[in-house]
Amino acid sequence: MIPPQFDYERPTSLDAALDAVAPPDAVPLAGGHDLIPMLKARSVSPGTVVDLGGLDELRGVERVADEGDTTTEQLSVGALTTDADLLDAAPTGADALLDATRAVGDAQIRNRGTVGGNLAAAHPASDIPAATLAADATLHLVGPDGDREVSAEGFATGDHETVRASDELLTRISVPLAPDAGSAYARKTHPSTGYAAVGVAARLRVVDGVVIGPRVAAVGLCDAPTRLAAVEDRLAGADAGAPVEAVESATTRAGDGVDAPVREDHIVSADQRRALLPKYAEQAVSEALARAVGREGVVA
Amino acid sequence: MSEHEVTVTVDGSAERATVEARRLLVHALREEWGYTQPNVGCESGKCGACTVEMDGDVVKSCCVLAVQADGSEVTTVGGVDGAPEGLAEVDAGDPRATPAGDNDEFGPVQRSFHEEHGLQCGYCTPGMVLRARDLLADIPDPSREEIREGLKGNVCRCTGYENVVDAVEAAAAKLEPIETDGGTAGQADTVDGGAPTGGDD
Ligand SMILES: Cc1cc2nc3c(=O)[nH]c(=O)nc-3n(C[C@H](O)[C@H](O)[C@H](O)COP(=O)(O)OP(=O)(O)OC[C@H]3O[C@@H](n4cnc5c(N)ncnc54)[C@H](O)[C@@H]3O)c2cc1C
Ligand code: FES
Ligand code: FES
Numbered sequence: 001m002i003p004p005q006f007d008y009e010r011p012t013s014l015d016a017a018l019d020a021v022a023p024p025d026a027v028p029l030a031g032g033h034d035l036i037p038m039l040k041a042r043s044v045s046p047g048t049v050v051d052l053g054g055l056d057e058l059r060g061v062e063r064v065a066d067e068g069d070t071t072t073e074q075l076s077v078g079a080l081t082t083d084a085d086l087l088d089a090a091p092t093g094a095d096a097l098l099d100a101t102r103a104v105g106d107a108q109i110r111n112r113g114t115v116g117g118n119l120a121a122a123h124p125a126s127d128i129p130a131a132t133l134a135a136d137a138t139l140h141l142v143g144p145d146g147d148r149e150v151s152a153e154g155f156a157t158g159d160h161e162t163v164r165a166s167d168e169l170l171t172r173i174s175v176p177l178a179p180d181a182g183s184a185y186a187r188k189t190h191p192s193t194g195y196a197a198v199g200v201a202a203r204l205r206v207v208d209g210v211v212i213g214p215r216v217a218a219v220g221l222c223d224a225p226t227r228l229a230a231v232e233d234r235l236a237g238a239d240a241g242a243p244v245e246a247v248e249s250a251t252t253r254a255g256d257g258v259d260a261p262v263r264e265d266h267i268v269s270a271d272q273r274r275a276l277l278p279k280y281a282e283q284a285v286s287e288a289l290a291r292a293v294g295r296e297g298v299v300a
Numbered sequence: 301m302s303e304h305e306v307t308v309t310v311d312g313s314a315e316r317a318t319v320e321a322r323r324l325l326v327h328a329l330r331e332e333w334g335y336t337q338p339n340v341g342c343e344s345g346k347c348g349a350c351t352v353e354m355d356g357d358v359v360k361s362c363c364v365l366a367v368q369a370d371g372s373e374v375t376t377v378g379g380v381d382g383a384p385e386g387l388a389e390v391d392a393g394d395p396r397a398t399p400a401g402d403n404d405e406f407g408p409v410q411r412s413f414h415e416e417h418g419l420q421c422g423y424c425t426p427g428m429v430l431r432a433r434d435l436l437a438d439i440p441d442p443s444r445e446e447i448r449e450g451l452k453g454n455v456c457r458c459t460g461y462e463n464v465v466d467a468v469e470a471a472a473a474k475l476e477p478i479e480t481d482g483g484t485a486g487q488a489d490t491v492d493g494g495a496p497t498g499g500d501d
Contacts, residue, residue, distance in 0.1 A: 001343040007302040008321035008367055029368075036363045037344050039322070049321065051368060084357065106453025107431065108348060111357040112364065194346065 003039035006046050012054040014169070018144060020050040022167045028052050030080055030117035033109050052080055058116070058171055061089040066176075074174040079116025086115055094175055095291055096134055096183035096201045096284075100127040103187055105194065116170045122156040124263060125195035125220040129156055131185050133217035133225045134201035137175045143168035152225075159223040181205045182292025186283035187220070188276050190268060196220035197268045200228070200254075200280045202288040206240045206296045211289070216281060221273055222260040230256035231281055240293055247286045254281040306370040310335055311379025319366045326350040328366035329376065337376045337426040341455070348454035351427035352376050358434045360453070377426035381407045384433040387440060387475040408474040409433050409467075418467030420458035427454050432468045440477050444469065 011017040021028055025047030029035055038044045052058065058080040066072045075091050083101045087110070090098065104110055104118065104127050118128040119139065132139075132152040139150045144167055152173075156162050164170065187199030196219050204214035214235040216228040231250050238246035254277040255262075262270035302321045307314055310333060317332040329335040329352070341349035343362050350362040353375040361374075383389050389408050409432050412418065419425045428451065435442060435450040442450065447468045448461065456464060 003322040003324075006321055008304065008365070010367075029365075032365070032368070033345060033363050036324075036365070040343065049365075051365075053368060105345075106348070107434065107450065108351055108358050108360045108453045109345065109363075112359050 001040035003036070004042055004045045006039075007048040008051065009048060010051040010054050014055060014057060014142065014171070017050060017052060017055060017169060018142065018167070020048065021169065022144065023048065024166055026050050027166070028120075028169060030114040030120070031082065031112040032117075033105070033113045034117060034121035034123060052169070055080060059085070061086055061091060063091065063177065064174070071179065073177045075177050077115050077173045077175065079120075079170040079172055080114050081116070083110035083113050083115065083118070091177075093177035093179065093181065094131075094135070094183070096131040096185045096203055096288070097128070097175060099185035100131040100199070100201060103127045103185065103189075103196070103199070115173060119152075119155065119173065120162065120164060120170050122158070122160050122162045122224070123195065124159045124223045125190065125193065125197070125199070127185065127187060127196055127199050127219065129225040130196075130199050130201035130217045130219040131183070132173060132175065133227065134183060134185075134203040134215045135175045136203075136215060137173050139173055140171045141168045142171050147171075153227070156224045161224075178205060180207070180292065180295050182288045182290065182295060184284045184287035184291060186280045186287065188280055190220070192265075192267050198273050198276045198280050200277070200284040202231075202281070202284040204235065204285075204288055204292055206289070206292040209240050211235050211238045211240055211246065211292075214285075216254075216285065218254075218258075218277065218281075221255075221258065221262055221277065223263065224260070226258055226260060228254050228258070228277075228281060230254060231285065235285065240289060240296075243286060243289050243293070247282055247289060251278050251281040251285055254278045304367045304370070306366055308366075308369050308371075309373045311374075311376055317366070321365065321367055323366040324362055325352075325354075325364040325366045325369050325374070326361035328369075329361060329374070332366075335376050335378065337378045339423055339426060341423065346453075346455065347424070348427040348431060349424055351430045351454065353430060353434075358431050375430075377410075377429050380410075380430070380433065381405055383408055383475055384437040386437050386478055388478050389474055390476050407433075409436070409471045412471035412474065413464075413467040416463050416467040416470050418459065418464045419456075424454060424456040424458075428456065428464060432471065435468070436472055436475060440475060441472055442468070 027046040029051045058078045060078045137152040183203035185201040187196040190197040198220045202216045205212045216231040234250035255274045264270040315333045339349040341347035345363045352361045
């Protein structure tokens with residue numbers, strides 16, 4: 001499997017990179033673990049591949065205090081941060097993101113694959129988008145007309161489709177870090193692709209013994225990451241002191257209200273994906289709840 | 301189409317070539333420079349036969365462009381001897397330890413694969429050995445489950461994995477940390493499936 005011919009550029013500044021991706025047939029290259037297999041399969045054939053590997057400014061993980069509200073922070077993850085570097089940084093308060101990143105591929109893939117590439121590729125069964133959607137993360141894009149921010153919810157629109165214009169680059173992802181939030185990601189691995197057959201991320205807070213602001217998101221289920229509104233609705237206000245009952249009643253009909261078509265292939269049918277959903281929703285939510293209860297009282 | 305001059309240090313030697321942008325690192329290693337230990341199995345990033353170390357990290361060289369590797373240091377299994385990073389060989393106490401003189405170009409991980417019969421055709425072995433070394437550098441005393449999970453990106457068509465896991469365990473028994481540095485990535489216990497279980501799917 002040999003890729004088609006293309007030109008290659010390796011800019012060393014963000015401005016030069018923006019110039020290089022301006023032509024409509026240019027594509028950015030990060031870790032290459034989505035793009036290079038697609039080139040080999042000849043499902044894409046760009047004129048120029050623009051390697052972002054020289055943009056050190058887009059690498060790294062840091063905590064940034066929220067403007068105005070000093071009790072909360074954001075985790076800022078540079079788009080080119082590899083999965084392995086995020087796991088090494090092991091920031092506290094971003095458990096679902098770390099769970100999802102750990103689930104990606106294998107050690108060799110995590111050494112090359114980047115957090116931004118995982119999101120920008122918008123593979124329907126990628127893990128990291130579930131965590132960013134549950135966390136209500138913000139994606140920062142820069143293009144010829146300047147910067148813009150897109151919520152994780154508004155970013156991916158379908159199978160390998162996002163709102164990113166081809167001349168825009170993803171620079172970083174900010175993930176809110178409430179000190180009393182708990183989050184987790186659980187998945188059923190697809191037996192053939194190794195990606196998620198179904199993956200669920202959950203994030204919630206526990207205040208005065210009650211679940212507040214739950215956000216639950218699934219990948220692998222539909223072409224774009226999907227919030228599980230039925231789970232969120234039943235979980236909001238639930239009694240964290242009776243976690244088993246709360247989680248079970250919230251997750252048994254986890255797929256209710258999912259309107260988008262459920263994916264299927266010759267190995268995992270749509271019905272199977274729907275049937276798997278409650279189990280993985282239950283795992284993610286109960287772990288998130290346990291983690292939130294563990295952190296309750298951390299806040300002054 | 302563009303062509304690029306690349307220089308890559310492979311197993312300590314500076315190798316140069318002019319490559320098309322689309323040239324994959326594994327092909328440059330094998331065909332331009334004659335390093336045939338990294339094998340080509342699936343060509344799609346799944347099997348790990350093409351695993352090499354690039355600037356200290358194990359990677360699948362079928363998913364890296366040769367031009368991306370310009371200026372880096374690549375190590376194939378042919379370039380490793382001795383213990384993995386941060387570990388030293390315990391010389392006494394292991395009744396199966398092979399006298400170093402027998403196979404002195406092999407490090408303890410390679411010798412363990414040999415002694416435990418952790419290979420049959422050997423096609424996966426270069427990748428298995430490199431990833432096993434990397435895993436042991438991270439988790440010096442892994443459980444069998446951690447070994448299976450850790451070798452998830454390395455597929456073997458022959459052994460059924462049992463002897464591979466034995467080999468990594470035996471290698472761990474031969475090694476001890478030089479200094480403790482704490483940070484291991486740990487396990488994803490909420491993620492089901494995906495690790496090799498020895499079935500022939
Ligand atoms: C065998 C195999 C198994 C895998 N298993 C999993 C899995 O289980 N779970 C999972 O989530 N993923 C999995 N992946 C995918 C992989 O880990 C990454 O998600 C994928 O590599 C994308 O990240 P990347 O950095 O490699 O991006 P690339 O492949 O370099 O880029 C992906 C896409 O995003 C664009 N892009 C990249 N970075 C930017 C940027 N900063 N700005 C704008 N556009 C950008 C590129 O143009 C391209 O279209 C697997 C991959 C392989 C090969
Ligand atoms: S040949 Fe590279 S992973 Fe299979
Ligand atoms: S020994 Fe033959 S593939 Fe592993």
